[in-house]
Amino acid sequence: MDETSKFENLSYQILNEDYTEFDLSFKVIVVGNSAVGKTCLTTKATKNIFLDNHQSTIGFEFFSFMIKIENKIIKLQIWDTCGQETYRSLISNFYKTSSLAFIFYSITDRKSFEDIEKWVKELRINCSPDIKIFLIGNKNDLEEYRIISKLEGENLCKKYGFEYFKETSAKTGINAKEIFVKCAMILYKDFLNYYKNGRNNSMSSKSTYIDSKNKTKNETSILKKYSNGKKRGKKNNKCC
Ligand SMILES: Nc1nc2c(ncn2[C@@H]2O[C@H](COP(=O)(O)OP(=O)(O)O)[C@@H](O)[C@H]2O)c(=O)[nH]1
Numbered sequence: 001m002d003e004t005s006k007f008e009n010l011s012y013q014i015l016n017e018d019y020t021e022f023d024l025s026f027k028v029i030v031v032g033n034s035a036v037g038k039t040c041l042t043t044k045a046t047k048n049i050f051l052d053n054h055q056s057t058i059g060f061e062f063f064s065f066m067i068k069i070e071n072k073i074i075k076l077q078i079w080d081t082c083g084q085e086t087y088r089s090l091i092s093n094f095y096k097t098s099s100l101a102f103i104f105y106s107i108t109d110r111k112s113f114e115d116i117e118k119w120v121k122e123l124r125i126n127c128s129p130d131i132k133i134f135l136i137g138n139k140n141d142l143e144e145y146r147i148i149s150k151l152e153g154e155n156l157c158k159k160y161g162f163e164y165f166k167e168t169s170a171k172t173g174i175n176a177k178e179i180f181v182k183c184a185m186i187l188y189k190d191f192l193n194y195y196k197n198g199r200n201n202s203m204s205s206k207s208t209y210i211d212s213k214n215k216t217k218n219e220t221s222i223l224k225k226y227s228n229g230k231k232r233g234k235k236n237n238k239c240c
């Protein structure tokens with residue numbers, strides 16, 4: 001996307017994943033049963049590649065989604081996990097510091113849909129209590145193999161009070177970038193609200209916004225930065 005687009009009245013521009021400068025960074029975690037397409041969808045969104053016959057992730061993979069919203073550059077640090085016990089303690093650290101979680105299922109796999117309950121429990125136990133959750137029904141290009149209707153997905157989203165539901169396809173790319181744009185928008189708005197309203201509002205995982213030197217910022221320095229309109233150097237302004 002090389003033009004500035006609009007989303008919920010905010011202008012945004014998706015940047016290359018190797019863009020190095022940013023104002024804010026949020027951690028997000030991707031969970032769900034094996035083979036539902038977590039890695040493929042994240043790869044499609046961040047690198048524009050579809051991995052056919054992709055092998056299961058070992059442990060976890062890390063991706064960056066870079067986006068400029070209004071005049072702020074935001075980095076989503078995406079932790080794409082697998083369910084292996086060996087990596088449990090490492091992954092539990094990602095859980096604790098994540099602002100938002102994506103729970104994936106495949107629209108062609110009933111078990112992956114039923115297991116969402118298990119993933120919700122896992123998140124409730126390990127994450128910040130105010131974590132936001134997106135429900136993602138992937139592989140929606142495989143219409144002839146569809147087992148979970150879109151309505152079932154929507155209803156489950158309502159039942160659990162998740163923030164957002166979308167069907168996606170890593171193969172066609174449908175809604176691949178959109179779910180990360182939506183994620184960045186929500187976290188950015190949440191961040192602005194938190195500071196504008198004098199900390200009366202709750203904000204997901206307050207410890208997870210960091211500056212471009214990867215140091216956790218305190219409130220005073222963030223406010224200072226926001227009030228002095230400091231400019232960043234642009235190293236790579238290409239868009240996807
Ligand atoms: N048709 C189709 N296949 C997909 C899609 N996403 C993933 N796959 C395939 O599903 C398999 C598992 O994908 P992967 O991303 O490794 O699943 P993960 O274990 O959840 O990370 C791979 O063979 C992918 O090529 C999709 O949206 N559509």
Ligand SMILES: [Mg+2]
Nearest residue numbers: 038039056057
């Ligand atoms: Mg994977």
